[in-house]
Amino acid sequence: MLFWQILIAGFAISSLYALGATGFTLIFGVTGVLNLSHGAIMVAAAVAAWAASESLGVGSYLGAVFGILTGLLLSLATYFLVVGRLQKSRKIREEEKEIFILTATLLWGIMIQEAIAYLYTNNAKTVAPIVEGVVSILGVRTPANEVFTAVVCWLSIGALWYFVNGTRAGKAVLAASMNPRGVTLLGIELSSVYFAAWAIYGVLAGIAGVLLGMFFGVSSYSAGPLTASAFSIVVLGGLGSVYGTLIAAYVVGYLETLTAYLVSPAYRTIPALLLLVVVMYVRPRGLLGRR
């Protein structure tokens, strides 16, 4: 009984982690940017969905759309206002850009987080779930919302997979992650590839944020831990490797669920952090990392 319970609850959480981290790894793979405002963008999407459905009373479907749009807009703002400027800057030497981008996205994330705290306070907000009720799977009473989360996560990841492998624009994005110079030589504008990557990232982060808001609830405080968990999942799986990220998301998700069920919810995050340290020590490039 407990076994099935952990298996099902862990699956939903892991799918959510997988979706959140996939966007993060996509943006790193294509543009080489580690976006430390990731958590803040997800929280902003969730809070926007909450505000739209609670205050404006537009219902949970429109609210979710509103949240995803917020994620998209913030992601594009991150690109145009912060990252793009640093990438084009002539004042900063090439080899130092990486740490400038890390610092700048960190600051940008704090700005988003504080703006949320100012407008909507620090209180935790739970987005009204789109599907309600309980279903019974293998004798375990599971909230329908958990099933819905897992399904939407996998549909989104599937759509991303189709986009990258099945469409021309997607293939250009994939090619840019392998060899940016080669893409330019083929006559594809690199900046439009980057734009596409940030747009996709924004939608993914928006969906993940809204689902997270329905699942756990978010507050402006969750931004930092969310970035940290996406970062650690991505590093655990190997930076830039999507399959690695998916595997790592499940490893972390199940480790956390196991600890929460069997030991104590207070220790929830500790085993995953320990695992990360061990992996970094033994295999610094992660499970499926390329370099």
Add this chain to the structure above:
Amino acid sequence: MLRRILLFPPVWISLIVVVAASTLPLYVSGYILGLLTIAYYFGVFSMAWDLLFGFANEVNFGPTFLIGLGAYTAGILDNLYQPPIFVCVAAGAFAAVTGGVALALPALRMRGPYFGLMTLVAVLMLQNFVVVAAELTGGEIGLTVPDVISIDDKVNYWIALGFMTFSGAVLYGLSRSPVGLILQASGQDAVQAGALGFNLTKHKLAAFIVSAFFSGLAGALMVFYLGAASVGTFIDVTVGVQVIIGAVIGGRRTILGAAIGAVFLIAMGEALRPLGDLATFIVSGMALFVVLAFPGGLLGMVKGAREAT
């Protein structure tokens, strides 16, 4: 030699500023002194961080790991056995150095973002530990220490100022020494610096140890100024971010700029306090603007203006 050092502009300008600052207790209120005391400790945190970020080109997201280790070790020791304060402070600095080495040895094998992540994970683990081991550390409520260095605002202020001056002198001297140059070289082109025969890992480890030493020492001293330690004041990631913002605003790779930036940051935070949550928003916005428009920071702007004329 001494004459040459004294005539070097950053040195005599800093000396004048320090002398002027040391007379402040004669004519400003205790409230401002208390604020500046905290600001000076943050100045040390930022300077210690700049040694790693500016010179060794390593993003350490975990300055609060070192600060927290120093602060909590000193606080817990005082709580349990009440040895003389200087023993507690020394123990705090020692714990920070030990923790720093334990963190740096595996972390320095990695490059860029991986190193940053390791340091971030270290902070999260320490935070978890403090919360879980609540009997020893006071958990989320915080730890109260029975002793303080002094209850006099002025004495505390002078101690903080003296400590910041001392740390600044050592760190600045180090950054100007051959060791600083090697660190800078390793940050800019690791392969070439290695090819010149320098043991980069050794130098980076040394930088980390020095950074850890001053962070831990400052953390321990700050505990005995505040009379309490809590996750929110010493370990939380937001505290680390403040340290980082201070160093970035002040000017990367300048050491002294980091202290200016941190003091400026604390003063701004206090001045904007009536705005509530917006204060942090504005301060981060300003820092982001500095990063985007003047990557060299405040001191970098001054330098740039002087080179232009």
